[in-house]
Amino acid sequence: MDQELLTIREMCEAFDVTPRTLRFYESKELISPIRDGQKRLYTRRDRGRLTLILRGKRFGFALEEMRQLLNLYDxxxxxxxxxxxxxxxxxxxxxxxxxxxxxxxxxxxxxxxxxxxxxxxxxxxxxxxx
Amino acid sequence: MDQELLTIREMCEAFDVTPRTLRFYESKELISPIRDGQKRLYTRRDRGRLTLILRGKRFGFALEEMRQLLNLYDxxxxxxxxxxxxxxxxxxxxxxxxxxxxxxxxxxxxxxxxxxxxxxxxxxxxxxxx
DNA sequence: AGGAAGCTTTACGTTAACGTAAGTCGAGAC
DNA sequence: GTCTCGACTTACGTTAACGTAAAGCTTCCT
Known part of the structure; x- marks a missing residue:
């Protein structure tokens, strides 16, 4: 319940996206999960940001726009x-x-x-x- | 007035498109101007088809869809x-x-x-x- | 050991509709 | 002849947001 850290798979299920998508967002510096060895672990912060990213997508924001907005917020x-x-x-x-x-x-x-x-x-x- | 054949430049002005666009449409077999040497001459038929193509674009039809529609009509x-x-x-x-x-x-x-x-x-x- | 699962990285592929650059050619103008 | 103009062909570039294939770790299980 409300785990602190989620694996990439758990994230995918929680947000209904593919691993590729999460890695892609990471490469675009939209999220930045921590590492356990070479595996990614997503924090609550990542989850919050992903929520905003997906919400932004529904509004038609481009990922680059969302990145800027998130940075401002940040x-x-x-x-x-x-x-x-x-x-x-x-x-x-x-x-x-x-x-x-x-x-x-x-x-x-x-x-x-x-x-x-x-x-x-x-x-x-x-x-x-x- | 109502010339029978138009050059590519005249077509561009009449329809507000670029030469590249006309050649592109031709390569996609949407229009097929006749040739005077190596120069293109657009017939009334081409103008009719281009009118439909642009109209279709306003409706959000993809060029490929328009090609099929035009072929059916044809x-x-x-x-x-x-x-x-x-x-x-x-x-x-x-x-x-x-x-x-x-x-x-x-x-x-x-x-x-x-x-x-x-x-x-x-x-x-x-x-x-x- | 020896897989199988699940993760990883790297990197090319996809789609639409042209834009743009490079180099060529024929027709007048001078 | 030479220049210039417009048109021509060929072909690579662009954009967004991932998809997908290839091949190598690490565990975990047996």
């Missing part, structure tokens, strides 16, 4: 400037996501109308009208 | 089975797009609530709660 600079940057990054991402959704909605409407109106795709998939 | 099999496939492909894509939008909306809601609720991102970017 500096313990939670009271001032750095924190604001984190929030700003999040707001920016949110705006991007909303725009992306809007564009997607436009494309959806357009395609749907092509399908409905053209009765048989003759509208969307015929060569340009003469 | 067989003149516009009355029967092939047409249905085209329509089916479009409907499928539409469904994908709608799902993608829904997921995006979920992520947006989640991120937005993190921002609003946590007051200062403490919710989204703090290590997992103890």
């Amino acid at each position: 500096r313990g600079d939670q009271k001032g400037e750095q924190l604001k940057r984190t929030v700003a990054a999040a707001r920016e991402r949110l705006a991007q996501m909303e725009q992306q959704r809007d564009e997607l909605n436009e494309a959806i409407d357009e395609l749907r109308s092509q399908l409905e109106a053209g009765a048989e795709m003759l509208a969307a998939f015929r060569p340009a009208a003469e | 067989r003149g099999d516009q009355k029967g089975e092939q047409l249905k496939r085209t329509v089916a492909a479009a409907r499928e894509r539409l469904a994908q797009m709608e799902q993608q939008r829904d997921e995006l909306n979920e992520a947006i809601d989640e991120l937005r609530s993190q921002l609003e609720a946590g007051a200062e991102m403490l919710a989204a970017f703090r290590p997992a709660a103890e």
